[in-house]
Amino acid sequence: MISIDRSIIFQIINFLVLVALLFRFLFKPVVQALDKRxxxxxxxxxxxxxxxxxxxxxxxxxxxxxxxxxxxxxEMQELANQEAVRIKSKIIDEAYQESEKIKQTAEEKARIEIDKLYSELKLDIIDISTEMAAKLLHERIDISKQDQLIEQLLEEAIGKIEIKSDVQYGQQQ
Amino acid sequence: MDSSNKEIVKFITPFPMTELQKNIVKNKLSRIGNIDQMIFQEEVDTSLIGGIIIIFGEMLIDCSLRTQLDKIKEGMI
Incomplete structure (x- = not known):
């Protein structure tokens, strides 16, 4: 028969108690700490x-x-570009209109000046021509031509006066 | 005939008038008036160039070349 030493039983009990204590005070907190962690x-x-x-x-x-x-x-850049194009177009348009106005004014002034010069030139030419004609006639008129002039021109003038007198006399009648 | 009733007729010519010219003028004037009632005066104005101007009462008969030229000039202007 196997005899069991009491000390062995005691050691087993001690071991179990130790395990229970370790489980209760060491293993459980460690597990809890690990869970918490x-x-x-x-x-x-x-x-x-x-x-x-x-x-x-x-x-x-x-x-x-x-x-x-x-x-x-x-979008803003596009709008800015469109606005810039519009402003550019407006500036070009205004500049063109302004230049056209200046051009028209200059043309009008030039035309007036040309007309004035033309009129002055025409008057000068007429003056010179008539004076030249007068000078030429003056040189060529002699007594016989003067006789003819008096005869012809006075005949025309007297003829007109006679016609006028006849008309007036007829109206009075 | 009383000279105070006579009318003064003035001839203006570029040259002194010859007798022939005076006769021509008097002959023409006789058609519009009595030359016996006229006293003739003569004046020389070289600017007339040719022809004659007759001042007869209020009437002015301008037959000068100067006036003809002036009319041509006015027509050209």
């Missing part, structure tokens, strides 16, 4: 994930805003 890490991870997600959303938002700004900038 694990939870903390998980929470941190979730927090980081959330922040990462928020950062991504923020990045997307910024990209969208950047695109919108770019589009808006292009």
């Amino acid at each position: 694990s939870n903390h890490i998980r929470e941190e991870m979730e927090k980081i994930e959330k922040e990462k997600k928020a950062a991504e959303e923020m990045r997307l938002k910024y990209e969208e805003e950047s695109k919108n700004i770019q589009i808006k900038f292009q």
Whole structure:
């Protein structure tokens, strides 16, 4: 028969008590601490994930805003270009009209000046021509030509006076 | 005949008038008036060039070449 030493039983009981005590005061807190640590890490991870997600959303938002700004900038640039073209066209048009007005005024002045000069020249030519004719006639008129002139010109004048007198006499009758 | 009733007739010519010219003029004037009632005066104005101007009462008979030229000149202007 196998005899069981009491000391062995006692040692087993001691061991079991030790295990129970270790489980109660060492293993359980360690497990709790590990769980707590694990939870903390998980929470941190979730927090980081959330922040990462928020950062991504923020990045997307910024990209969208950047695109919108770019589009808006292009639209404004397009409008500015259109306005610049319009202003340029207006300035060119106004300058053209102004130049046309100046040209017309200058042409009108030139025309008036030419007309004036033409009139003066015409008068000068007429004066010179008549004076030359007078001088030529003066040189060529002699007594016999004077006789003819008096005869012809006076005949015409007296003839007119006679016709006029006849008409007046007829009206009185 | 009383000379105070006579009418003065003035001849203006570029040269002194010859007798022939005076006769021509008097002959012409006799058609419009009585030359016996006229006293003739003569004046020389070389600017007339040719022809004659007769001042007869209020009547002016201008037969000068100067006037003819002036009329041509006015027509050209």
